[in-house]
Amino acid sequence: MDKRVLTDKSELRKLVTSVGAVFLASVLFTACGGSSKKNEDVTPPVVLTPERDGHSVARMWNEVLLTAIRNDYARPTVHARNLFHISSAMFDAWSVYNPQAHGFLFGNEVAGFSCAADTINVPEDVLPQQELAISHAAYRIIQHRFKFSPGTFEIMEAADSLMQNLGFNIDDESLDYSQGSAAALGNYIADCYIQFGLQDGSNEQNDYANTSYQTVNPPLALSGGDPGNPNIVDWNRWQPLAINGFVDQAGNPIDDAPSFLGPEWGSVVPFSLSDNDKTEFTRDGFDYQVYHDPGMPPLIEGELSDEYKWGFSLVAIWSSHLDQNDGVLWDISPKNIGNISSFPNSFTEFNEFYKQIEGGDPSTGYALNPVTDQPYEEQLVPRGDYTRVLAEFWADGPESETPPGHWFVILNTVSDHELLEKRWAGKGDILGALEWDIKSYFAMGGTMHDSAVAAWGIKGRYDYIRPVSAIRAMAGGQSSDPALSSYHVNGLPLIENYIELVTESDPLAADNPENVGKIKMYAWKGPEHISNPVFAQAGVDWILAEKWWPYQRPTFVTPPFAGYVSGHSTYSRAAAELMTAMTGSAYFPGGMSEFEVKANEFLVFEEGPSVDMTLQWATYQDASDQCSLSRIWGGIHPPADDIPGRKIGAKIGTDSFEFVQSFFTE
Numbered sequence: 001m002d003k004r005v006l007t008d009k010s011e012l013r014k015l016v017t018s019v020g021a022v023f024l025a026s027v028l029f030t031a032c033g034g035s036s037k038k039n040e041d042v043t044p045p046v047v048l049t050p051e052r053d054g055h056s057v058a059r060m061w062n063e064v065l066l067t068a069i070r071n072d073y074a075r076p077t078v079h080a081r082n083l084f085h086i087s088s089a090m091f092d093a094w095s096v097y098n099p100q101a102h103g104f105l106f107g108n109e110v111a112g113f114s115c116a117a118d119t120i121n122v123p124e125d126v127l128p129q130q131e132l133a134i135s136h137a138a139y140r141i142i143q144h145r146f147k148f149s150p151g152t153f154e155i156m157e158a159a160d161s162l163m164q165n166l167g168f169n170i171d172d173e174s175l176d177y178s179q180g181s182a183a184a185l186g187n188y189i190a191d192c193y194i195q196f197g198l199q200d201g202s203n204e205q206n207d208y209a210n211t212s213y214q215t216v217n218p219p220l221a222l223s224g225g226d227p228g229n230p231n232i233v234d235w236n237r238w239q240p241l242a243i244n245g246f247v248d249q250a251g252n253p254i255d256d257a258p259s260f261l262g263p264e265w266g267s268v269v270p271f272s273l274s275d276n277d278k279t280e281f282t283r284d285g286f287d288y289q290v291y292h293d294p295g296m297p298p299l300i301e302g303e304l305s306d307e308y309k310w311g312f313s314l315v316a317i318w319s320s321h322l323d324q325n326d327g328v329l330w331d332i333s334p335k336n337i338g339n340i341s342s343f344p345n346s347f348t349e350f351n352e353f354y355k356q357i358e359g360g361d362p363s364t365g366y367a368l369n370p371v372t373d374q375p376y377e378e379q380l381v382p383r384g385d386y387t388r389v390l391a392e393f394w395a396d397g398p399e400s401e402t403p404p405g406h407w408f409v410i411l412n413t414v415s416d417h418e419l420l421e422k423r424w425a426g427k428g429d430i431l432g433a434l435e436w437d438i439k440s441y442f443a444m445g446g447t448m449h450d451s452a453v454a455a456w457g458i459k460g461r462y463d464y465i466r467p468v469s470a471i472r473a474m475a476g477g478q479s480s481d482p483a484l485s486s487y488h489v490n491g492l493p494l495i496e497n498y499i500e501l502v503t504e505s506d507p508l509a510a511d512n513p514e515n516v517g518k519i520k521m522y523a524w525k526g527p528e529h530i531s532n533p534v535f536a537q538a539g540v541d542w543i544l545a546e547k548w549w550p551y552q553r554p555t556f557v558t559p560p561f562a563g564y565v566s567g568h569s570t571y572s573r574a575a576a577e578l579m580t581a582m583t584g585s586a587y588f589p590g591g592m593s594e595f596e597v598k599a600n601e602f603l604v605f606e607e608g609p610s611v612d613m614t615l616q617w618a619t620y621q622d623a624s625d626q627c628s629l630s631r632i633w634g635g636i637h638p639p640a641d642d643i644p645g646r647k648i649g650a651k652i653g654t655d656s657f658e659f660v661q662s663f664f665t666e
Contacts, residue, residue: 056434057166059433059437064142065086065138068146068155069083071149071155077208077268078202079404080404084446086137087444088442093133093186098130099665101665103189104271104446105193113195113196115189115192120177131166132186134186134438135162135163139170143159144190148207175187202265214284215240216233216237217232217233218232219241220240220469223242227475228473235300235473235490238260238463238466238469238563239465239466240259241468242257243554243556248556254560262459263456265452265457266288268453271449272655272656273652283461290457290458291457292651298640307640309474309493310351310356312492315632316523318632319551320521324385324608324609326383329381331380333616334365334376334592334616335375335376338364338621339363339365339618340362343643353643359383359633371589382609388608390633390634393597393630394634404449404571418589425582442660446659455565458565458644464564464640466562467558467635468548468557470638471545472548475546475548476519477519478494479492480494492545498521502544503516507542508543518544518546519545519546522541525540525543533606537607551635559636563638564644565644566628569637570649574649574652574653575624575653577653577654579620587620588617592617596612628642628646
């Protein structure tokens with residue numbers, strides 16, 4: 001699956017130009033007084049549209065939207081909402097002309113907001129009108145939502161080019177569709193979503209700023225600061241990072257100590273989430289809205305203190321897997337990886353699911369590809385290459401469409417597959433490109449939006465610490481043996497060959513005798529050991545635990561929001577459940593999806609990988625599970641953040657699909 005679908009504007013132009021001519025012909029025919037309505041004397045001409053030839057207009061606008069997200073700030077919550085609102089607006093515009101569907105916002109009241117709808121005459125050939133309304137709806141919302149983006153010029157150039165190639169008038173801003181204008185209808189629907197968005201709890205009018213949240217911990221200085229985490233106040237709570245020249249995951253310079261992104265996002269009006277799934281938690285005078293509350297994560301001095309230490313030490317140990325020269329080879333094919341049947345039910349069972357020393361999970365793989373009825377072919381690669389590729393592939397860094405957008409890319413890749421039969425839920429007639437895209441985008445948009453509302457509501461409520469803060473805080477001591485030096489009840493557990501004490505003969509003490517008795521760990525050495533990421537890599541060795549780094553860029557380190565629960569795990573599992581339901585199969589078309597990785601070309605954080613490889617997934621859930629593990633190898637999440645996110649995502653994906661069905665009456 002190609003993460004770089006249509007990131008280049010020239011490719012976008014090729015796509016729209018290939019269908020623009022025939023679509024423009026149909027628009028001009030109608031504008032010049034033509035009619036496709038049947039009468040007893042005239043047989044209407046066949047009107048060719050993108051529905052019948054090539055990509056649908058909905059797909060074209062989705063590509064423009066993904067381009068817009070790649071050129072905006074890295075805000076997964078905001079973009080999950082953008083993906084939903086624009087996909088839903090396109091669905092509403094399409095459904096006006098379809099008697100077997102009804103809109104989400106158009107003609108309805110949602111959370112107290114009404115979008116009134118008047119009757120519109122529906123022509124016999126509805127496709128040109130649907131696509132005109134869809135285009136105006138998408139265009140107007142993109143124009144509104146991305147007008148202050150750092151890449152607004154590139155965004156609007158892509159949007160304007162698509163409108164031009166489709167033959168539509170960007171200057172037609174009328175909202176009056178009483179005379180049957182599809183363009184005005186699209187503008188009106190867009191205006192409903194824009195007004196809805198200004199009162200949906202997102203605080204869009206103030207650039208999504210927090211209204212109440214305050215962090216309890218001072219920033220951890222990672223650029224020129226003291227080793228360890230000497231100023232942390234609460235080892236259970238989120239801590240901002242102070243990084244000189246901080247750059248967000250979209251490549252945009254941000255404040256050197258960015259604030260928590262979206263701690264109050266649980267208050268945003270969701271798609272399918274129910275009040276029955278919601279609890280409320282008040283802290284510092286603010287009522288945090290929490291859907292699918294997973295309960296308290298492990299705390300450093302609570303009943304699950306050992307699980308807290310185990311989880312964050314596992315992150316440190318998995319950091320040792322980021323070395324292509326460690327001699328460990330893994331079969332990364334579906335023959336060996338994937339097919340997880342269940343998750344642990346409590347934090348005390350996590351050590352039975354995650355392989356603390358070796359890495360990975362209890363995957364069993366698959367004996368046969370169910371589509372070809374042939375065995376999956378073994379693929380042996382160095383573990384240190386595979387883990388680094390995973391960490392970067394799923395990280396959604398520069399030029400990325402963020403995690404919710406990433407799943408739209410996956411959806412588009414699946415939709416383009418020659419073996420996919422576009423039968424909704426795997427049943428009934430094969431749908432045309434437009435109907436399939438409209439319905440699947442509506443479903444995926446709502447699912448990704450609900451995932452953001454749920455995950456970030458939990459993040460705000462629990463305000464949980466990230467690995468870089470926890471590991472550096474615990475690095476001041478060891479909690480395994482009171483008889484040994486540097487004992488501290490809240491210190492790191494000693495684990496032979498991975499977390500040990502520095503001795504007098506240790507190389508770490510050769511020029512620095514003050515390091516004797518400190519905690520060391522065998523881990524990725526960090527970005528300061530990379531002279532140039534194009535041709536150098538840090539490698540793995542013994543380092544002082546107080547200097548531990550996640551496998552990330554030095555200008556980023558960790559996302560600026562709490563860890564619990566993992567957004568990647570929630571988004572991905574929800575999307576996987578939805579893809580399974582929409583396609584009627586747990587498997588990718590053909591029984592496997594692939595992504596090619598070239599040696600010494602793919603990695604950005606450092607040189608590598610050392611070999612070519614192909615990331616492979618048999619099922620949508622396998623891809624989701626791999627995404628979840630990638631965040632541990634990347635040093636972003638401990639296991640405690642992961643499994644609750646997967647479980648919540650599974651529930652959201654199932655509920656969202658059931659809710660989507662209520663908008664179809666066929």
